[in-house]
Amino acid sequence: MMKAALKGKFDSDKTNGSASVAINTGDVKLRASMTDATVVNGPSLNGLLLSVEKPGSFIVDYNVPNKDVRFQFMNTVKVLDKPLRLTYIHAQGDNKTILDGALVFDEANKVSTNYMFGSGNCKLKYSYVHKGVRTFEPCYDFAKDSWDFAVSQRVYGEDVFRASYQTSSKVLGLDWSRDSKINGTFKIVAQVTITILLG
Known part of the structure; x- marks a missing residue:
């Protein structure tokens, strides 16, 4: 099966476009995508990304203009009869290696961690979903020795309001998002x- 998506944008001084093509070949999906490609003076390879993906197993991305490769491997193992989802990511160009893990206790409780090798950056987050509509997420950042907090509320099934606070940067964030096929x-x-200010 082959799927394609195209969209374009026109400005007075330039024409930008993006396109993606995906081909399913059994268990493996091949995809080519191009974003922010300038086509005024003819097509260019800016933003061209080639991908090979086996859902739930691995993704390999190749950035053509930057000659950069990104590997992502996923697996799930059982720990005390609970699923532990592991994701290993290595970006060759950025020289970053990241390990993500998420231990799901039940539908409402999950513990996840994110560790970047060589940097000491490590975050540990607990997520609790109350009655399927309200989520509490405290997170501890070991590198900054600080806590982050987030609370989100689902409204009308498709709108989500989220408030977050980062104690290290003292930044309060408010989000309103919607994901609806109709709206x-x-x-x-x-x-x-x-x-x-004190004193």
């Missing part, structure tokens, strides 16, 4: 830095 998709984000 469309959007996301509005606002951030403000909170400074407390």
Whole structure:
């Protein structure tokens, strides 16, 4: 099966476009995508990305103009009869290696961690979903020795309001997002830095 998606944008001084083509070959999916490609003076390879994916197993991305390769491997193992989802990511150009893990206790409780090799960056997050509509997410950042907090509320099934606070940067964030096949998709984000003066 072959799927393709095209979209374009026209400005007075330039014409930008993006396109993607995906081909399913059994268990493996081949995909080519191009974003922010300038086509005024003829097509260019800017933003051309080639991918090979086996859903739930691996993704290999090749950025053609940058000659950069990104590997992502996924697997799920059982720990005390609970699923532990592991994701290993290596970006050759950025020289970054990341390990993500998520231990799912039940539909409402999950513990996840993110570790970047060589940097010491490590985050541990607990997620609790209350009655399927409200989510509480405290997160501890070991590198910054600080806590982040987030609370989100689902409204009318497709709108999500989210508030977050980063104690290290003192940034309060407010998000409103919608993901609907009928009413469309959007996301509005606002951030403000909170400074407390004492004395």
